[in-house]
Amino acid sequence: MATIRTIGPVAQLRSEASRHVIRYRNGRVRQSGRGLVFWFRPETASISEVPMDDREMTLFVRGRSRDFQAIAVQGTIGWHVVDPERLASRVDFSIGLLTGKLRGEPIERIEARIIGISSQAVLQHLGGEPVDALLAAGPEPLRGKLEAMLAADPALSEIGVAAVSVRLTDLAPTSELERALQTPTFEALQQKADAAIFARRALAVEKERAIAENELAARTELARRETLLITQEAENARSRAAGVAQAHGVEAAAEAERIRLVEGARVGTEQQRVAVYRDLPPAVLLGLAARELAGKLETIEHVTVTPDLLAAALGEFRRAAPQVAAR
Structure with missing residues (x-):
């Protein structure tokens, strides 16, 4: 903003280097340049101040794709003045000669024109492709098309303005459509995750089966060895029993022979x-x-001799006496 100091009937204007000042008198340009300092008479002068620095404006356009899906485009457009005198002749940049401020809002008018051109280009681009193709391509094709259209549009060059940069930060559908578009990818990722989980579970089951088979093989081998051990122990027991029986047989045979x-x-x-x-x-x-009987008897308390026993003994003695005498 220019600084104006009034001293009596005259005033002094001091402008910044980023501002182009144009002083008119009687409808003609008397002074034009950047960072000017001059004296003027307020009752006979008309002054315009055009900013020469680069400016950026926000771009937000909501349109529809060829398949009638809402898409929002957001970014920024940089622009600057290339011909300040032409711009001042087409857009009112006059300032108050007492305050140095712009009387109108020329910057908003320029940005409105740029937004109109950009919106038309964005809507044409969005309406020419389905939503999946637009989202797959991203904002770069639209940015290139928007730069070309802004550079070639005569509505900017005829007022002395040029777009210097276009940056698109977002090209996105509505939240409902975004969720719908994310669903196939999410489902595919979920299927991959499920497949990984199933594969991990199958691997775990396979490992458990291998462990069970190893345990079964170990138990089978242990049972086989136990069977061999039992068989060997039974064979050893039979051998021991046969040895003992043979030894007993020898002993019995010896005892029988002795008997x-x-x-x-x-x-x-x-x-x-x-x-x-x-x-x-x-x-x-x-x-x-x-005598033999008497030797085996310890004590004879009573002896009973009957007449029959005595007669029999005497008879035997008589018969035996002649035989003994004959011998």
């Missing part, structure tokens, strides 16, 4: 005794029997 020998000797002795006793008279045998 046979002893009994044979005893029988031979008895046979010899019987042979000796065979030729003895009955009285002698009776006496020997009595």
Whole structure:
């Protein structure tokens, strides 16, 4: 904004280097330049101040794709003045000669024209493609088309303004459409996640099966070894039993042989005794029997001799006496 100082009937204007000042007098340009300082008479002068710095404006356009889906485009457009005198002749940039401020809003008028041109280009681009193609391509094709249209549009060049940059920060559908478009991708990712979970579970089941098979194989091998051990122990027990039985058989045979020998000797002795006793008279045998009996008896308290026993003993003695005498 220019600084104006009034001293009596004249005033001094001091402008900044980023401002182009044009002083008119009687409808003609008297002074024109950037960063001017001059004196003038307020009652006869008309002054315009045009900003020469780069400016940026916000762009927001909501349109529809070829398949009638709402899409919002957001970004910024940079512009600057290339011909300040032409712009001042087409748009009112006059300032108050007491305050130095712009009397109107020329910047808003220029930006409105730029927004109109940009909106038309955006709507044409959005309406020519379906929503999936627009979203897949992104904002770059639209940015290039918008730059070309702004550079070629005569509505800007004829007022001395040029667009210097176009930046699009967002090209997005509505939230409902965005969720709908995200659903296939989300479902595909979810399917991949489920497939990974299933694969992990299958791997875990396979590992558990392998572990179970290893455990079963180990148990089978242990059972086989236990069977071999039991068989070997049974064989050893049978061998021990056979050895013990054989040893007992040998012992029994030895004992039987010993008994046979002893009994044979005893029988031979008895046979010899019987042979000796065979030729003895009955009285002698009776006496020997009595002596044998008496040797085995410890105490005889009573002896009963009946007449029959005494008669029989005497009769035997009488019969045996002649035989003994004859010998």
